[in-house]
Amino acid sequence: DGDSYGVLPRPCHALVLLNPQSGSGRALDDFQAVVQPMLAEADIATTVFVTERPHHAHEKVRDEDLSQWDTLVVVSGDGLLFEVVNGLMERPDWREAMKKPLCILPGGSGNALAASINYYAGYDHVAKKKLLTNCTFILCKGLYTQMDLVSLSTASGKRFFSFLGFGWGFISDVDIDSEKYRWLGSARFTLGTLQCLAKLRVYQGRLSYLPMAAEQGSSPCPRDAPAPVTNGHIPQPAGTEAPGSPPPDPLLVPLGQPVPPHWTVVPEEEFVLVYAIYQSHLGTNLLMAPAARLHDGCIHLFYMKAGISRVTLLKLFLAMSRGTHLDLNCPHLSYVPVRAFRLEPRVAAGIMTVDGEALACEPVQGQVHARLCRVLSG
Ligand code: ADP
Ligand code: MG
Incomplete structure (x- = not known):
């Protein structure tokens, strides 16, 4: 347009x-x-x-x-x-x-x-x-x-607008642990990755998401309830928003409530990492979501289940420098394009990051707001 x-x-x-x-x-x-x-x-x-x-x-x-x-x-x-x-x-x-x-x-x-x-x-x-x-x-x-942009809300009531990604577990640990090697420039992430591999941890929590497909008019695949006629949107009463107040998140329900029935809940609850990325690169040498574009209206959700070996994890990270990690068909790595997601850590363990900045570990959910800002892009 x-x-x-x-x-x-x-x-x-x-x-x-x-x-x-x-x-x-x-x-x-x-x-x-x-x-x-x-x-x-x-x-x-x-x-x-x-x-x-x-x-x-x-x-x-x-x-x-x-x-x-x-x-x-x-x-x-x-x-x-x-x-x-x-x-x-x-x-x-x-x-x-x-x-x-x-x-x-x-x-x-x-x-x-x-x-x-x-x-x-x-x-x-x-x-x-x-x-x-x-x-x-x-x-x-x-x-x-x-x-x-993606609107992120936390259980303690914080709200952020994020342009890059939300992470929990392995990659976020690397990002924050390696801050002390800032003087190395981007090489800090290589060193940090090797250090975190050595002490590989498992993070427990529940991950849920609203798949892209469910939002594009096709069947939302309800598990037990019929699809709501609102197609996933919680109707906002017209005129209740004060002028100038930030945009509401119509795809989300409050964190205290269960996710809507047409969302998918990941059955596994033990992860090595969860990363919701909305740009192609996570770093100059990490092409994590090769299909991502500036206004694709999509959150590219990756999660890695516990049980992966260090060798496989290292192979995946090396492949990620070329963006070929999904070609390895690793059963522990899942990728799904979504419009919204929720992550509920079982205990406040591990580091969460928003656009590379650290965040206290707590339940978080987010949804995409298509075309919310403008950026110089060639
Ligand atoms: P880097 O990629 O090197 O981490 P960032 O742009 O992400 O660079 O900045 C890192 C942090 O530095 C941000 O959290 C930002 O708020 C903070 N910051 C900004 N200005 C200053 C400053 N003058 N001194 C110290 N920290 C700063
Ligand atoms: Mg930074």
Whole structure:
């Protein structure tokens, strides 16, 4: 449709949010050496806001007069963009604010969205300075499109808007345990993977989901109850939402209640990992969901059941660098495209992550909100 794509005006003015501590600490140097000269050529003027602490960018975009900027550019890892997205969603004018095209320029150690956009654009698989150059080129071209976000809610009442993925277990442990090796850049994940393999753990909990197919008008395969005529949607009484309040989650019921009958409940309750990803890449060298696209309306849900051997797990991770892990037909690894999911850990064990940021372990559920924001994408 006509809203799907757009182009930045010229000349244009970008607010650049830069985390000087991201990655191995070279974001500011790289920005000045690599990015600035290219943007100058493309008639893109910049105002650089250097973050001084966590949450600084969140507050900045939440309170900012956005009319002066044509785009918000994040120079960091995925964590800073997560702050920006959630800062924007806290605004009473979020609906308007989310039309501001966002851009990610990789400066962090976890640059999953940048790697995904590089992949969707059809560029060769690259990392580091080459990935930064490709992403800067995408900004120079100025073409943007819509991106899905996933609304995540926790039992303790937290709510997040996530653009990359939610994880529990193995991969999330690697992500957080390896923070201490930040100076290694993206190599921190390789080292972290080997360390976590050595102390492989099992996580107990219940995983449920609403399959994509059930939402596309076909039979929702009810187990005991007939399919609701609402096709999975809990009808929202019209006019009960205060103007400016964040969007409701019509596919979800409160965490205290059982999931709707047309959801699927995974029979196994022992996992090595659960990962709900909505972009292709989980890291520059992890092509986890090769079929994912920016606005496919889909959560790509992966889960790995307990009982997998270390050797098989290692083989899967090596295959994931090329995106061929599903070709191995490992019986312990499942993949299902979904619109919504729920994870209820039996005990508060293991690390949960949202877009690479740590979260206290507790019941979580989420649903996709198609095309909620815009992103520079080539
Ligand atoms: P990386 O990929 O290296 O982890 P991120 O963009 O994910 O980079 O940022 C990591 C964390 O750093 C985020 O949680 C963010 O809130 C925090 N942060 C942002 N600015 C600063 C700063 N000036 N000093 C320390 N931490 C910061
Ligand atoms: Mg990070």
